[in-house]
Amino acid sequence: MITFLLHPYVDPALPAVSAARRLLLGTGVECRLLSRDRRRAVPRATRLLVTLGGDGTLLHAARLAAPRGIPVLGVNLGRLGFLTELELEGLGEGLQRFLAGEYRLDERMLIEVTAERGERRLGRALGLNELVVQRATEGLARLRLTVDGQEVGVIDADGAIVATATGSTAYALAAGGPILEPTIENLLLVPMNPFALTVRPVIFPPHQELTLELPRSPATASVDGLPTWRLRPGDQVRIAGFGRRLRMVRFSPPERFYALLRQKLNWGLPLVPTPSGPPSEPPRVGDRARGGRAGA
Numbered sequence: 001m002i003t004f005l006l007h008p009y010v011d012p013a014l015p016a017v018s019a020a021r022r023l024l025l026g027t028g029v030e031c032r033l034l035s036r037d038r039r040r041a042v043p044r045a046t047r048l049l050v051t052l053g054g055d056g057t058l059l060h061a062a063r064l065a066a067p068r069g070i071p072v073l074g075v076n077l078g079r080l081g082f083l084t085e086l087e088l089e090g091l092g093e094g095l096q097r098f099l100a101g102e103y104r105l106d107e108r109m110l111i112e113v114t115a116e117r118g119e120r121r122l123g124r125a126l127g128l129n130e131l132v133v134q135r136a137t138e139g140l141a142r143l144r145l146t147v148d149g150q151e152v153g154v155i156d157a158d159g160a161i162v163a164t165a166t167g168s169t170a171y172a173l174a175a176g177g178p179i180l181e182p183t184i185e186n187l188l189l190v191p192m193n194p195f196a197l198t199v200r201p202v203i204f205p206p207h208q209e210l211t212l213e214l215p216r217s218p219a220t221a222s223v224d225g226l227p228t229w230r231l232r233p234g235d236q237v238r239i240a241g242f243g244r245r246l247r248m249v250r251f252s253p254p255e256r257f258y259a260l261l262r263q264k265l266n267w268g269l270p271l272v273p274t275p276s277g278p279p280s281e282p283p284r285v286g287d288r289a290r291g292g293r294a295g296a
Contacts, residue, residue, distance in 0.1 A: 001030045001045040002095070005061050007053030008037045010077055016088045017052065023092055027099060036060050046070055048098060048249070050091075054078020059224045062128040066110055066246040073098065073249040082169060082264045085250055097251055106254070107245040108166050109185045109206060114238045115221055115229045122235070127223040128246060129167030131239055134159030136218040136230065140195055144213040147204060157194040159219065162187055162210060162239045169265065177201045179267075182257060187239065206241040213237075 002024055006012060012033050024031045032043055036057050042049060042064050049065045050073045051057045058074040065072045074084030075091050086094045097103055113131050115122040135141035135158055143160055145152040163172040165180035168188055173179060177190035178201060185206040191199050204210060213236045221237050222228045231237070250256075261267035 001032065001043055002048045002050060003032045003034060003042055003046045004050045004052055005034050005036055005042075005057060005064075007057045007077065008035055010052050014088070016091050020091045020095055023095060029099070042068070042070065048073060050075060050095075051084070052077055052088075055080060055083045056225070058083045059128050062108075062110065062246045063126045063224075066126065066128075066242065066244050069244065069247065071105060071247040071249050080264055082260060083166070083248075085248070085252065094249075094251065098249060103249050103251055106182075106248040106250045108182060108248060109164050110242040110244075110246055111162065111164055111187070111223075112240050112242040113221075113223050115231065116236045116238065117232065117234070122229050122231075123227060125223040125227060126242055127167070128164065129170045129224050130161050130163035130172055131221065131223050131237065132159060132161050132171060133212055133219050133221045133231070133237060134192060136220050139217070141217050141219050142215055143219075144215050145189070146211045146213070148208050149211075153199075154215075155191050155194060155199055156196065157199070158192040160192060160212060161190040162212075163190065164188070169261075172201075178203075179261070183254075185241065187241065209238060209240040211236055211238050 021031050034040055049061050049070050051061045052075050054076060055078065058072065061072050073094060075086045075088055076084040077088055108128060111127045111131060113127060114124045133143065140156045141159055143155045145155060161172045161175055165182045165184040165186060168177060168180040172188055172190045175190045175192050177188055180186065180188060187204040187206060187210060188201060189204065190201045214231055214233050216233050218233065219231045220228055221231055262269060
């Protein structure tokens with residue numbers, strides 16, 4: 001069975017979606033349609049989860065698919081589509097290639113986040129991109145950071161982001177963090193507008209558990225945008241690498257990541273376009289000596 005997970009604004013009667021369903025039924029493969037905003041479990045027999053939407057729909061699918069080892073194929077119907085593999089017009093061909101075994105699996109690390117209040121657990125969530133803890137009142141939030149129980153220091157800032165390599169090109173990048181190649185299995189901590197200029201992003205190995213404690217002020221915490229927890233002074237948020245990886249179906253080579261940086265984020269492109277014509281010949285020294293002026 002192949003299951004389609006749709007953004008709520010995506011029309012399931014789109015011609016490309018209808019054609020893909022006919023293709024699957026013609027090859028004897030059962031298919032199901034699920035809406036992202038309806039709390040329904042992915043059918044147990046699902047061998048591929050296809051997302052129809054943008055990066056947000058794929059992030060939602062990651063939480064459903066990774067614990068069960070279901071591969072995910074992202075189809076972009078949004079604006080950016082940095083994580084997705086196909087545009088809508090390539091859906092039919094992509095399904096044919098998957099059924100023929102002509103694909104590779106790109107494994108991505110997730111984070112497991114637990115919010116605690118004393119001995120009580122407030123919530124638990126999986127994230128492909130990041131955890132964001134940010135101040136809930138005026139003034140800076142104070143966050144006490146420990147790693148495997150060892151105190152690292154105190155951060156006074158608007159908040160902090162703990163991201164995976166996949167999430168390094170999302171909110172963490174906007175907050176000044178570095179870009180990590182997506183197969184790197186590390187945790188990236190990025191302070192948000194810290195008071196001390198010496199407080200900079202730090203990269204931790206995936207086997208270490210990070211804890212952010214609120215010693216004096218409230219805050220909010222969210223994982224990939226959802227859910228959101230309201231934290232009180234004394235609460236703790238624990239972050240660790242999840243035990244299973246998200247398996248993303250890819251038809252493109254691994255080095256496509258660097259092309260995406262240029263194509264989607266304009267990374268490395270010159271701010272001033274290079275002239276398309278042949279370079280102009282610089283003025284000769286004799287011309288300058290005779291009083292010639294540029295542009296005259």
